[in-house]
Amino acid sequence: MSRQSSATPPTAGLSSDLLLGPVSGTNTFEETVQRLLQTVRLGLIAPGDRLPAERELATQLGVSRDTLREAIGSLAGAGYLISRRGRYGGTFVSDALPSPPDMAAGTPTGAAHRSITAAEIDDVLTLRDILEVGAARVAAGRVLSPPERELLWSSLGAAADADADEYRRVDSRLHLYIGELAGSPSLVPMLADVRMRLNELLDAIPLLAPNIAHSNQQHEQIVIAILTGRPDAAAEAMREHLSGTALLLRGFLE
Structure with missing residues (x-):
């Protein structure tokens, strides 16, 4: 069943907004991807929880909604996020996140990969x-x-x-x-x-x-x-x- 409320910080003292401030520089797409990835991988928004609404998130990051959609779409394709439609829809963190490339599961393309430090x-x-x-x-x-x-x-x-x-x-x-x-x-x-x-x-x-x-x-x-x-x-x-x-x-x- 889809969650109806927006995400709440899973860890005391950490806010899901911690890494979602305005991006800087000219690499806005790449930095948006990095901010979202860090937020998800650090557990600031827990698996299964919903990201802020698109308009709110774009304002927080200081990027266009087109850039945000491209970043979300890319991370959804990589298995980190899930987009759902309907009354209780939105963008959610995947229940099971992809394994890092140095784990037994291998790389995002499925090939075995040695540990990367x-x-x-x-x-x-x-x-x-x-x-x-x-x-x-x-x-x-x-x-x-x-x-x-x-x-x-x-x-x-x-x-x-x-x-x-x-x-x-x-x-x-x-x-x-x-x-x-x-x-x-x-x-x-x-x-x-x-x-x-x-x-x-x-x-x-x-x-x-x-x-x-x-x-x-x-x-x-x-x-x-x-x-x-x-x-x-x-x-x-x-x-x-x-x-x-x-x-x-x-x-x-x-």
């Missing part, structure tokens, strides 16, 4: 930030040849046009090519190593369509900043892009 996530994300933000800055400061510019633009288009099965591969290729444009032969092997480790982490979380769309928009900002020779803008766009991925990884895996 917070230290490993931190290491990969820190290395990625150092290498990729710097690569974008340096690439934007170089005078690129016409073939280099054409290949960068076509790599951007390939990522935008890729389906879910191909996305990780073409996304990796775009990021590695930006590293190559920095002009340091020693950089690309380091980027490739970090990217392989990153993809292993990404394989342990759901592939969310709104995140892909947002990533493609950020890819375009990065590429245009490189092509127009604006190092600071390229670095900042890359930093924002990496931050969105980091939010999802920490939300699902930590």
Whole structure:
């Protein structure tokens, strides 16, 4: 039977509103997913209980209702939330939450996965930030040849046009090519190593369509900043892009 009342804090001293304050920055979808995930996984809204009404929740988070719906839909698809219609409908926390990827149940895709530690996530994300933000800055400061510019633009288009099965591969290729444009032969092997480790982490979380769309928009900002020779803008766009991925990884895996 559906619950008729809104959620109440399951633990004394903890409020379900604790993590549901306004999001900040440009990665609003990813941060909304992270806030909701943390709220659910920390038990601030208990399994089976209802989230605040959509209008109220969107106001609390400071996001549009479209962004909130995309985040809720993505988490429902991943098994964390359930939407019910009718008089006593709303969005509810699933009675049985998905197992973390380091548990026996495996990854969200059903494949077995080794244990992933917070230290490993931190290491990969820190290395990625150092290498990729710097690569974008340096690439934007170089005078690129016409073939280099054409290949960068076509790599951007390939990522935008890729389906879910191909996305990780073409996304990796775009990021590695930006590293190559920095002009340091020693950089690309380091980027490739970090990217392989990153993809292993990404394989342990759901592939969310709104995140892909947002990533493609950020890819375009990065590429245009490189092509127009604006190092600071390229670095900042890359930093924002990496931050969105980091939010999802920490939300699902930590």
